[in-house]
Amino acid sequence: MLATLFDNGIAWLVADAGAARAGVVHVPLPGFFTRGQLQHALAAAGVDTLWTFPAAAAGFPGAPSEPLRFDPGAEPISALRLPAVPVAMPAGTAKVTFTSGTTGTPKGVCLGQAAMDRVAQAIGEATAALDITRHLSVLPFAVLLENIAGVLAPRRRQATCIAVPLASVGLHGSSRFDPAQLQAAVESWQPHSLILLPQMLRAWTMWLRATGRRAPASLRLVAVGGAAVGAPLLQSARELGIPAYEATACRKGRRCRR
The missing domain is CATH 3.40.50.980 (Rossmann fold)
Structure with missing residues (x-):
């Protein structure tokens, strides 16, 4: 289960396309979510891997991390391993999107690629x-x-x-x-x-x-x-x-x- 926490840019697009090709469920997280909203979304979706940039990765102290580079000239991406409890998803789920940032517990919606x-x-x-x-x-x-x-x-x-x-x-x-x-x-x-x-x-x-x-x-x-x-x-x-x-x-x- 892969979550991403990126601003709009090439990194987001590459991660999204790569997850779709690999058959990995993608959980895109908006940058405006609060710390509490992020933690809720990560737990609700059972995310065990988070890709983000180093500045945002600092908000997850203690999480094992390794650098990734999509482009040799670009800023490295931090791939974080998170403790997660697996969550059952509907068959065919390709993406989990969280629809609202107006509450402390935003709602997740499971989407199929088709x-x-x-x-x-x-x-x-x-x-x-x-x-x-x-x-x-x-x-x-x-x-x-x-x-x-x-x-x-x-x-x-x-x-x-x-x-x-x-x-x-x-x-x-x-x-x-x-x-x-x-x-x-x-x-x-x-x-x-x-x-x-x-x-x-x-x-x-x-x-x-x-x-x-x-x-x-x-x-x-x-x-x-x-x-x-x-x-x-x-x-x-x-x-x-x-x-x-x-x-x-x-x-x-x-x-x-x-």
Whole structure:
């Protein structure tokens, strides 16, 4: 049972793809979890191996560790061995995702690879007309929506997933968001698609309106999920060049077109 505790980046993507190929259950943990939430998630999933960077590994004193390198020029990864009590998983479980960081005991959901592939395929079919070949990840990869729609779906259609530290796209921790940083990142990377939470879309829209700016023209789809999105917010965003759609519209197979 492999858990990862990484910021968005190459290390997360390599670990996720490697676990899938090896048939190892992957438990991606978001960086904004508290120490208590991490301990709860690790115990609930019966994790015996944790990959993270040395700074985070220091939070697990006494755990046997060995260095790993995915890239000779990159920072080494700490592979920690954790004491664990095995936990029974449903047959075919490929990933355990923890859905909420709002309580001390976040809930884990077991996912099969076939089910994730079906959702990723449906997303690809619903957005095919947009010819999306560049996706910029703005939410943590450990969040299910970004994990499937921002990683697995682009991987299936051989599109580029732009994986950069979350702070560089304006997301700091679990709740602080800087729309000016997101605007700069989108201008720099010129992606075709993003996934945002409703409050992020609202903040970006308000910032654009206040500054007299528009969203970069490269964008073809900004999927908004995690909570209900009102039609007035979607309309306001579109007036400023943000092609915003509720994520459920694309996931359920309704065609997304500009």
